[in-house]
Amino acid sequence: MAGKPARRATGGAALPPEDARTLPARLFAILDAFTRPAPAVSLSLTAISERSGIPLSTTHRLVGEWVTWGGLTRQADGRYTLGLRLWELGMQTPTTRTLRTIALPYLEDLYEATREHVHLAILDGHDALYLEKLSGHRPVHVISRVGGRLPLHSTGVGLVLLAHAPNDVIHEYLSQALQRFLPGTITEPEELRRRLAGIRTLGIAVMSEEMTAGSSSIAAPIRDRTGMVVAAVSVVTRTTAGVEHDHEQAVQAAAQGISRALGYRRAVAARG
Amino acid sequence: MAGKPARRATGGAALPPEDARTLPARLFAILDAFTRPAPAVSLSLTAISERSGIPLSTTHRLVGEWVTWGGLTRQADGRYTLGLRLWELGMQTPTTRTLRTIALPYLEDLYEATREHVHLAILDGHDALYLEKLSGHRPVHVISRVGGRLPLHSTGVGLVLLAHAPNDVIHEYLSQALQRFLPGTITEPEELRRRLAGIRTLGIAVMSEEMTAGSSSIAAPIRDRTGMVVAAVSVVTRTTAGVEHDHEQAVQAAAQGISRALGYRRAVAARG
DNA sequence: GACGCGCTTCCAGTGAGTGGAATCCCCGAC
DNA sequence: GTCGGGGATTCCACTCACTGGAAGCGCGTC
Numbered sequence: 071m072a073g074k075p076a077r078r079a080t081g082g083a084a085l086p087p088e089d090a091r092t093l094p095a096r097l098f099a100i101l102d103a104f105t106r107p108a109p110a111v112s113l114s115l116t117a118i119s120e121r122s123g124i125p126l127s128t129t130h131r132l133v134g135e136w137v138t139w140g141g142l143t144r145q146a147d148g149r150y151t152l153g154l155r156l157w158e159l160g161m162q163t164p165t166t167r168t169l170r171t172i173a174l175p176y177l178e179d180l181y182e183a184t185r186e187h188v189h190l191a192i193l194d195g196h197d198a199l200y201l202e203k204l205s206g207h208r209p210v211h212v213i214s215r216v217g218g219r220l221p222l223h224s225t226g227v228g229l230v231l232l233a234h235a236p237n238d239v240i241h242e243y244l245s246q247a248l249q250r251f252l253p254g255t256i257t258e259p260e261e262l263r264r265r266l267a268g269i270r271t272l273g274i275a276v277m278s279e280e281m282t283a284g285s286s287s288i289a290a291p292i293r294d295r296t297g298m299v300v301a302a303v304s305v306v307t308r309t310t311a312g313v314e315h316d317h318e319q320a321v322q323a324a325a326q327g328i329s330r331a332l333g334y335r336r337a338v339a340a341r342g
Numbered sequence: 343m344a345g346k347p348a349r350r351a352t353g354g355a356a357l358p359p360e361d362a363r364t365l366p367a368r369l370f371a372i373l374d375a376f377t378r379p380a381p382a383v384s385l386s387l388t389a390i391s392e393r394s395g396i397p398l399s400t401t402h403r404l405v406g407e408w409v410t411w412g413g414l415t416r417q418a419d420g421r422y423t424l425g426l427r428l429w430e431l432g433m434q435t436p437t438t439r440t441l442r443t444i445a446l447p448y449l450e451d452l453y454e455a456t457r458e459h460v461h462l463a464i465l466d467g468h469d470a471l472y473l474e475k476l477s478g479h480r481p482v483h484v485i486s487r488v489g490g491r492l493p494l495h496s497t498g499v500g501l502v503l504l505a506h507a508p509n510d511v512i513h514e515y516l517s518q519a520l521q522r523f524l525p526g527t528i529t530e531p532e533e534l535r536r537r538l539a540g541i542r543t544l545g546i547a548v549m550s551e552e553m554t555a556g557s558s559s560i561a562a563p564i565r566d567r568t569g570m571v572v573a574a575v576s577v578v579t580r581t582t583a584g585v586e587h588d589h590e591q592a593v594q595a596a597a598q599g600i601s602r603a604l605g606y607r608r609a610v611a612a613r614g
Numbered sequence: 615g616a617c618g619c620g621c622t623t624c625c626a627g628t629g630a631g632t633g634g635a636a637t638c639c640c641c642g643a644c
Numbered sequence: 645g646t647c648g649g650g651g652a653t654t655c656c657a658c659t660c661a662c663t664g665g666a667a668g669c670g671c672g673t674c
Contacts, residue, residue, distance in 0.1 A: 091630095092407070092630075093366070093631080093661095094369055094407035094408075094411075095407070098407075101431055104431070104434065105434070109434065111434075111436050114621090115620075115622095116620060125663080126620090126664085127622085127623085127663080127665080127666095130622065131663090132366065151435065152431055152432075152436070153435065154435060154438070154471070156428060156432045157432035157435045157438045157489070159376070159424055159432065161429070161432065161487075162376065162377070162381065163429045164383050164423050166426070166429045167489075174477075175479045178450065181450070182454070194426055199426070199430070204446070204450065205447065206450065215433075217432070217433025217434060364662090365631075365661075386651075386652090387651075387652065387653095388650085388652080397633050399634080399635095399652095400632065400633060403632090420652080
């Protein structure tokens with residue numbers, strides 16, 4: 071076993087830019103420049119060079135390679151943006167594609183039934199990665215974004231995903247300092263652990279004012295044919311709305327519908 | 343001027359794999375192996391090596407680089423699939439992101455109003471690139487796919503996009519041999535040219551049985567604040583359904599709604 | 615009109631990348 | 645239990661593709 075000195079990146083952050091010694095690493099660092107330190111829509115050549123820590127002339131050449139392939143696009147003003155080909159390939163990634171295709175109709179139903187923000191997320195590293203989001207015309211007072219990440223302990227989908235994650239993931243997650251976003255955010259490991267247990271028992275998570283003031287969230291787990299939790303759906307509402315119970319049922323119905331479409335059969339669940 | 347022997351790829355096809363001499367080109371060829379010659383969800387190392395024309399041991403190393411970064415994922419069975427990071431970055435590409443976010447609510451409305459397949463596409467190279475698709479629970483009897491491409495002359499969105507494309511694009515497109523999918527497919531350049539003119543005048547395209555037997559399509563153009571056509575919406579129905587007129591209005595309403603949301607004001611349109 | 619900033623091009627030196635070959639590993643067949 | 649084979653992995657000396665400082669260019673600004 072072993073071999074390489076294992077430099078795997080767990081979540082999506084980490085990795086100082088200076089690691090970019092080899093050519094492939096440098097190519098990737100160029101794309102990462104659009105995400106880190108802060109997401110950017112467009113960057114100038116110099117900015118890319120600075121963010122990625124690659125000498126200007128080298129950056130120039132490598133950016134050229136990306137543009138030729140379509141991974142970066144050069145705008146009229148000379149600045150660069152991420153290119154369509156990335157999007158095209160991204161749409162082919164299997165989890166994303168299957169899950170999204172299967173789930174979308176149910177999410178639409180859920181949206182129609184509740185008229186609230188509807189989310190679909192999966193666990194990636196130590197974050198909830200948002201695969202889909204329907205919001206209708208209402209002003210977007212939530213911070214989630216398709217393709218974006220949010221912490222596990224302060225979002226509805228996050229808690230559901232964490233509750234059903236392998237033990238070592240839960241352990242790892244709880245052993246780090248958890249950020250408090252609002253007074254209501256739970257950051258104490260033991261309390262969180264109890265809460266996760268509750269979520270596992272109830273099959274649903276209900277949160278209020280833990281990430282964004284004025285909004286609550288109801289989330290439920292989605293299982294595949296092996297019974298494993300692979301994603302979570304949620305509905306996020308203004309806290310004032312008092313129709314939560316109806317929403318709970320709608321969220322659970324959606325989660326169950328998607329699970330069933332993925333091949334999950336309650337009876338078969340845990341063991342064959 | 344000049345310099346490099348200009349090896350730009352126009353559409354998304356072309357480029358024989360042998361062009362992969364430089365390291366960046368090879369890295370890209372590895373990703374392209376998942377698209378070409380035919381889309382593949384997962385590939386073995388050997389398969390990647392063959393499809394990309396890169397020697398096995400080199401492929402091995404480069405695939406390793408992709409995996410480290412997250413552009414490829416190694417499955418339990420040892421095969422590789424495109425990785426989540428591609429999807430994540432793909433969701434950040436500006437056209438895609440802005441257009442999708444703004445258009446989605448209108449597409450949802452359109453879907454609710456018609457209960458038919460709803461499409462959103464843009465022009466990329468010589469193809470219609472599908473950005474979004476809502477289908478409800480009905481069986482997918484259409485071939486479009488989010489992230490997929492279809493020809494311009496045989497789809498509703500395609501015709502609309504072509505009709506409003508720059509003259510040189512229209513010229514280029516019409517000077518190639520056009521594939522006939524069904525007896526109804528128009529492949530004669532002059533006829534197509536007249537048809538494009540009609541679409542520009544009417545502001546809407548209606549097609550029947552030109553790509554897939556038994557389905558029709560109604561499409562309308564979406565403009566941005568400069569008045570340029572940047573995308574197209576369509577509704578695809580079974581040909582039997584006789585409610586086309588209602589649908590025409592609904593499609594146009596959606597297209598206008600999105601255009602307005604993008605900052606388009608009718609009056610400002612063509613010239614300042 | 616000339617200064618400066620950011621982008622582009624050049625080119626000689628060299629170390630990162632190459633890939634054929636040997637090895638390992640997993641399975642299925644006998 | 646042993647053999648055979650296809651795929652994945654590792655190795656390493658050679659060499660050529662990549663590097664990056666420096667010079668050149670284009671354009672907006674003072």
